Amino acid sequence: MMAIKDEGTPVAPSTRPKILYLDAYDSFSNNIIAQVEQSIGADVSKLFIDDSRFRANSEPDRAEEPLSLTEYLKDFDAVIAGPGPGWATDEKDVGLMQDLWKLERDDLLPVLGICLGFQSMAVAFGAETTTMIEPRHGVVSDILHKGHSIFSNVDQLLATQYHSLQVSIGHAIQTKRAVRYPGELWEATELCPLLEPLAWDFDNKKNGAVLMALRHTEKPFWGVQFHPESICTNKEGANIIQNWWESAMTWNTKRALSQTVELVVEPLAAGAPLTMDRLRDVWGLSYRDAVHGKKRKLNAISSNKSFDEAVREVVEFEKQREAPRKIANIILYGDDKTVKGYEPEMLHCATTGSGRLTVSNVCEIFEVQRSEAIVLESGLQSDLLPLKVGTGRYSIIGLIIPGETLRLHYYSDTKTIQLRGGEDEVVFETVVQDVWFAIKTIMQRLKPRHTPSGPTFAPFWGGLVGFASYEAGLETINVVPSERLKDEPIVPDICFAYVTRSIVFDHQVKKIYVQSIRGADDRAWVMDAIDRIYDAVGQKSVVTTPSSSPASNPFDSIPQNPILDAYLRSGKAVLADSFDYESRVRECQHFISEGHSYELCFTTQNRVEYRKMDAFDEDIMSGELSWKLYNRLTKQNTAPFSAYMRLHNMHILSSSPERYISWDRNGSAQCRPIKGTVQKRPGVTAVDALAILSSPKERAENLMIVDLVRHQLHGVYGAGNVHVSQLMEVEEYETLWQLVSVIDAVPHGVRGKARTPEEWEEPADYISGKKASLNASNQGYEAFVNSLPPGSMTGAPKKRSCEILKELEGNKRRGIYSGVLGYLDVGGGGDFSVVIRTAVKIESDNDSDKDVWTIGAGGAVTAQSTPQGEYEEMVGKFNSTSRPFKL
Ligand SMILES: C=C(O[C@@H]1C=C(C(=O)O)C=C[C@H]1O)C(=O)O
Ligand SMILES: NC(=O)CC[C@H](N)C(=O)O
Structure with missing residues (x-):
């Protein structure tokens, strides 16, 4: 970089x-x-x-x-x-x-x-x-x-x-x-x-x-x-x-x-x-x-640099900014063809209490399942409060406006960045040297010039929402990504939609924000949307009073769906071969004992194959099918970083428990790496899990990643500004126990996160970004880029480990799995999860009658691992995601 x-x-x-x-x-x-x-x-x-x-x-022209x-x-x-x-x-x-x-x-x-x-x-x-x-x-x-x-x-x-x-x-x-x-x-x-x-x-x-x-x-x-x-x-x-x-x-x-x-x-x-x-x-x-x-x-x-050299560097720097500036200009002012342009100068926002209305309910009101959509959802407990304090406070529905919503794509093999229009058509395309610098330049231009007036407490006002693949991360550490296979459908390595209308849930205080950054004219939409939500909240409170029977609840009843059942019944899991997996684990251990790595996060891609939906019924659109599967996933594997993404040729259904990094508008960041896994099984109690996760093997796995994350944050925030606020605590998830650490970084001179209950209830100016200079350099973004690919998916030391893994994983691209998914807010904040426990389907032109969902899984291999134990751990993680895909 x-x-x-x-x-x-x-x-x-x-x-x-x-x-x-x-x-x-x-x-x-x-x-x-x-x-x-x-x-x-x-x-x-x-x-x-x-x-x-x-x-x-050795270069002849450089004497x-x-x-x-x-x-x-x-x-x-x-x-x-x-x-x-x-x-x-x-x-x-x-x-x-x-x-x-x-x-x-x-x-x-x-x-x-x-x-x-x-x-x-x-x-x-x-x-x-x-x-x-x-x-x-x-x-x-x-x-x-x-x-x-x-x-x-x-x-x-x-x-x-x-x-x-x-x-x-x-x-x-x-x-x-x-x-x-x-x-x-x-x-x-x-x-x-x-x-x-x-x-x-x-x-x-x-x-x-x-x-x-x-x-x-x-x-x-x-x-x-x-x-x-x-x-x-x-x-x-x-x-x-x-x-x-x-x-x-x-x-x-x-x-x-x-x-x-x-x-x-x-x-x-x-x-x-x-x-x-x-x-x-x-x-x-x-x-x-x-x-x-x-x-x-x-x-x-x-x-010291010579004068000529210095001039060359400045010209190069400006050249690198040209293309992203052009992209930002099209986003802001349109291209007098298909793109209209929206300056995010103005944030329209209206709020209401959320009552018992769920994210899924709101999605259905706005019919997100009908077309492309993005939902970043915090799984909740049955009382609709966040699963975990500190994560899972917010959910974000990024509305994709058919025919209008712009997207950014990036393909690492050709280093091409594209701006695509509302019909997914390429509006502008160019080769860039450093895509993350390009995105930073674009985001700087999209930043509202004034702090929006009105309620601005939502961490997301609008901005880029999507994912970056593992390979997009490899580029940042100068590891050449594996090539795509010949018959592999092409998937962008970075795909972000520019979300201008959004609905944000604050589950902690049960509040909904409806927001638009599409300029003055969009106030009407905001008011209309909030009315619809308000009505739905009212209706839901009536239908969920004790006297109402569950079946009369128009929102939560699960209709019988014989077509979906037939689809699910046709599913067949195709798991990585245990013999092969275990021998690769042994190879990982060989690299470790030879001093080339300390820990290697080895992974594989499993599949669930179904008969294609239209083989059952032409009328059911595959988008709706994905939405139904996603709802099963969030119910059966509730997770703080669930996500639904339907864009381009991709269907992404995620139930990730792991935060990669989040940062607020003042640049205070948090990483929550997970390392150490115990599967829930009959006979394994929480006490047993705690005992296993307290063993030196599990703690070692976690410690290495904590030190690695500290290293990455220190690189951006400097000495004295990085703290481990949670060291190896056991957290319980639907099917697993995990060992989780939390590392915080606060820019020099900035106040940290909320410390008092009042600050937590109503995030103050420092979270809204009012106190942050809108032009301040964004250390959060730098930390986000400098920490790619997520350390918990690589092992340490990162560069050598990624090179080894590339070879041991057969030079196959990990793709979306192992990457990061989340948002870059126009106000300067961001939040990303690690893409694990996620099912991905890529539509392709081939006329196969199979629908293939890929579910990557793996685990950290250390010198103490046993190959069989690693295989079982991988299968356990696969099962946590694939279970809802079966009847
Ligand atoms: C590789 C996966 O998970 C990663 C590996 C973990 C581990 O080794 O304990 C835990 C969480 C993730 O960082 C996966 O879920 O596929
Ligand atoms: N952390 C290190 O520097 C390790 C040195 C050497 N590669 C070893 O494994 O012993």
Whole structure:
């Protein structure tokens, strides 16, 4: 993705220490950066281990010399070599890291290696890396340490580990599993005489003693195998970082003094004692200048862009904005052919109490089942209150106006974005470099110029509603999506309808908002719609009084439908083959034990096949059939993120329990990853489920994703603005128990979510966005894009895991399953679910007499998984969705 930064106001150069972070494509890097920034008040810059500027250039027309890492480092006070997939002995996996350990004399600077970085340091000084008997990912160990060096004043250390490989320095405790006397544990070995052991882990009997930390006895290099930044490492993690920084500073100061003696020996020969203060007074030299001398200047010049380059970048940026601006202009002002254009300047909104009226009732009043439609529905309890506090408060019916509603499509294989008109015809089409930048540009233009007057508490006023496929997400992390199969019907990778009329339920306070952003003329529609709803609320309250019999309720009676029954009876489930599935799970585990991944969310696509509806009755439209199936699904697998989407050639019926991300108009975001699943079965009680979900295996699965989500949010919101507000709590769903965590991010200087009951009842200005500058950069959107594809569907580290999964899933596209579904509100908010527990039907031109619904399912594979257990878990998830599809 191209990161485009807004120009900020110039700031005075910082006097804070500067640290370089070498990123080996890990999914926890930003947590380390945030921890370092917070615990030592440093500015940390990130550099990827394979940054091409440091490589000799093979392109003939680019004659520039590669940058020298040694020169580049002159600008920093210290380096952190981070974790990552793969092996320290593999150049591709460690890249620039391996050059750190070769630095000599004046070029030397302090380094902290973490995990892969630690392994890389050890290998550079004679150690070997080997696989462990039991990989350790997302597990917390009680680490034995020497209380010395970076462990001084460190109390009991409970630290999270994410590694499959270990460092062997040929220590007796490793080779013979014994030492002659306790002190031997802390002695260097013949194999690695310059490496002093600082910590060991004895927690896992099979693995024996695993080396946890080292320091180089002559150079300023330290390393730890565990993850000091994980949410489950205790506070000693930060203590170790501070200790490292102190050691690094001490080393730097000593070196500065020794160097400056050389530098200034002549003029000071007269005698005065040399101190840092004196250096500063006499020559105006800062401590860093003293260390790095003139080279710093040289480096600053070489890293500055040339004028031509800067101009090229600006032109490129503007070019990228051209097409999305054009699309936004057509949406806003029409195209003097078919598109009329609606400026969302005005929001018309009317409200009424919802009484006992359900989302489904309102859908039927507006006949959404008759044509294309989008419904984002929060499943409710029988008292019509949200299933879960915090999710499931709102439901949104996005009305598709036949012949008018515009849509955006994007196809990742051709990188084409299309604006389609009300008849689904292409109005404008172009190739874009970065579709998410294009959508951001469009949304910025669609933002109302003034905060709408009147009641604006609904989180959605209007905007883009739809989905993005898993493959659209892969693009953002530079993983090339699998190709479409030849006979596969073409489905857009992003499909959003531009919803201008909507009905929003607030289930918490039982209120309905009817809204339009179609300009002044649409007030009449709003008033008419609210009248219809108002009448229906009244009617429903009459028919649901105790005296009325259920059958007399015109809304909720389920009419007998022999055609639907016949259709359902013709259904046949086609499940992934267990032998094949289990052998793929084993392959996943092989990649894990070889250190290439910590957790892999392996998935497959199952099907339910029916005889086509029109084989039963020509009169029943397939849209209505989908609607009926959807109603069965929401009744039998009630979920906080149910969704019905009928657009283009797609029918999407979702019963997802999982929030991907939501953010309000001020940019406060929340992610709710789910990881850890127990199926409800006879004999399995809630207590049993709690016990299973409290096991290290399930907690490890969840922890990895929590750390991954923190990393993603830290990358956008920065240190100190990301908090875990719920860590691994068991939530009950219709057919499963799940382990759920909640991670919140609040932009710097913005108040967080509702804290008092009053704020919860009537969301105040900060939720309505009144206080947010309408031009403020939207961190919520950035976090949404930067977190694709959803981490709970990939595993960690994300990039390498996605590459592995692509291969193990037979280079088949996951498509809509595993993607995200929800809305981007014109006011700047958004809410998306992870597309799981979802049935998808794609209409195709072939004349098959079969109707095929695809239901993807899978689960996180870890080193502790059993192949059979994983298969059963996958089938359990499939069943939760397919059950309503059977009679
Ligand atoms: C892969 C699926 O679910 C994902 C995997 C889960 C797990 O491994 O426990 C739980 C929820 C989802 O993030 C699915 O439902 O198909
Ligand atoms: N988290 C890490 O850096 C892991 C390093 C290495 N890939 C291992 O699995 O041991």
